Amino acid sequence: MQPFVPVLLGSDVNVYGMARSFHEAYGITSVAIGKGRLGATSNSRIVSVDVVESRLEEDDVFCETLLRFAERYPSDTPLLLVPCGDNYMKLLVRNQDALRDRYRFACIDEQLLMQLETKESFYGLCEKYGFAYPKTMTVTVNSYQTAEIPFAFPVVIKPSNSVAYWNCRFPHKKKVFIAEDKSEFDAITAAIYGSSYQDHLIVQEYIPGDDSHMRVMNCYSDKDKKVRLIALGQALLEEHSPEGIGSYAAIIPVEDRQLARQMKAFLEDIGYIGFSNFDFKFDSRDGQYKIFEMNPRQGRSSFFVTAEGYNLAQYLVEDVLLDKPAECTIANGETLWTLIPKQLIFEYVEDEELKKKARQLLRKRKLCRSLYYKKDRNFRRWVYFQKNQAGYFKKYARYFGNKGLRD
Numbered sequence: 001m002q003p004f005v006p007v008l009l010g011s012d013v014n015v016y017g018m019a020r021s022f023h024e025a026y027g028i029t030s031v032a033i034g035k036g037r038l039g040a041t042s043n044s045r046i047v048s049v050d051v052v053e054s055r056l057e058e059d060d061v062f063c064e065t066l067l068r069f070a071e072r073y074p075s076d077t078p079l080l081l082v083p084c085g086d087n088y089m090k091l092l093v094r095n096q097d098a099l100r101d102r103y104r105f106a107c108i109d110e111q112l113l114m115q116l117e118t119k120e121s122f123y124g125l126c127e128k129y130g131f132a133y134p135k136t137m138t139v140t141v142n143s144y145q146t147a148e149i150p151f152a153f154p155v156v157i158k159p160s161n162s163v164a165y166w167n168c169r170f171p172h173k174k175k176v177f178i179a180e181d182k183s184e185f186d187a188i189t190a191a192i193y194g195s196s197y198q199d200h201l202i203v204q205e206y207i208p209g210d211d212s213h214m215r216v217m218n219c220y221s222d223k224d225k226k227v228r229l230i231a232l233g234q235a236l237l238e239e240h241s242p243e244g245i246g247s248y249a250a251i252i253p254v255e256d257r258q259l260a261r262q263m264k265a266f267l268e269d270i271g272y273i274g275f276s277n278f279d280f281k282f283d284s285r286d287g288q289y290k291i292f293e294m295n296p297r298q299g300r301s302s303f304f305v306t307a308e309g310y311n312l313a314q315y316l317v318e319d320v321l322l323d324k325p326a327e328c329t330i331a332n333g334e335t336l337w338t339l340i341p342k343q344l345i346f347e348y349v350e351d352e353e354l355k356k357k358a359r360q361l362l363r364k365r366k367l368c369r370s371l372y373y374k375k376d377r378n379f380r381r382w383v384y385f386q387k388n389q390a391g392y393f394k395k396y397a398r399y400f401g402n403k404g405l406r407d
Helices: 011-026 059-068 086-099 110-117 121-127 160-165 182-193 257-270 303-307 310-320 342-348 352-363 379-399
Strands: 006-007 030-034 048-051 079-083 136-141 157-159 177-179 201-204 214-221 226-240 248-254 274-283 286-296 337-338 367-369
Touching: 006 011, 006 086, 011 048, 011 303, 011 310, 030 059, 048 059, 059 086, 059 136, 079 086, 086 110, 086 160, 110 121, 110 136, 110 257, 121 257, 121 286, 157 160, 157 182, 177 182, 182 201, 201 303, 214 248, 214 257, 214 310, 226 257, 226 303, 226 310, 226 342, 226 352, 248 342, 248 352, 257 274, 303 310, 303 337, 303 367, 337 342, 337 352, 342 352, 342 379
Parallel strands: 006 030, 006 079, 030 048, 337 367
Antiparallel strands: 136 201, 157 177, 157 201, 214 226, 214 274, 226 248, 248 337, 274 286
8 A cells, every 4th residue: 555645636737747746756646536537637547536526616515525535545544635726725725624634735824825815915915025016906897897007008817716717608718818908908808797707807017028938936835834945937838728828838947046035035934835836927128027926836837847856746745744854945957848749839939049948958858748657658648648739739820829809
């Protein structure tokens, strides 16, 4: 029997990346619990989706499902619980006391979560700790028609409640919109509020620059609220399908020690515990990184950190299960991580220096594709992977650069 069991919440590519991290570090298989089954975790030898519960986002169902699942294992078998989505992390934060006797996990309290997920209070913290951020305002279902935007177009429009937005439907829905002018802003906000989504919308100034101006940072803070890992990546490309806008498709590691020190001081001062994920964009107008948001979990693209030599599962296990002390590590590895075919990188990335760096990494055989794992190969996964990769050619051809209210 395994010395411990990773219990992953979700079934997407983030879940597969964490399962792969556990398998690479310890040779063990993970189990997943989620609302449904997705291709990323299907037909796998390293993770099995053992429980599917459509009502998992209801607090009582969440607790009942997890506690009932725990009964499958002896009471002395450690169950390491790892949320892999915003909704699952919120559920764990709210219900951690009910689960603590049976599960082990790294988790903040609800008060801190609310402070971090509310844009107004989060940007207040950014000002306190010296992080620059885009000019921002919020609109509501009652104010969007008369709202006056105090900065120039184009503007970015995105939901403040990602869980509620995920569950809504309307024509030409996208994860994030860019409105080029007031008439487009009016059309987009009317379409959103014409759906079941009725929460706030975040409106931000658009920071100029293509996908390669984006940076993603993943950190791990231990139960003593000390930062153990900081890993920064530069996007080569983001996804451009309606449901994928803003998600990273290809990343190379970069290092910025000043930004790392700033982040370490911030996380330790607020008393953070667990994985955290930050999105930045480099603003060439003033030479600053502008922080967009913080996610209280590892990011969807976080396997790039494991790929460059800093296994995320190992950091979690050594803290939560082994009580092993560690100093802070600032990652400085080399790899080209991608979810998309490498041909698309050279077709759609504009920066020649970045393409040159990508070619150098390929020549060094420093390529990692999250969903292609030699120790988890079988015919069904091979077919899924080939279809997944072929689909990206169609998506980029159809959607690249389209962040408006149209197909």
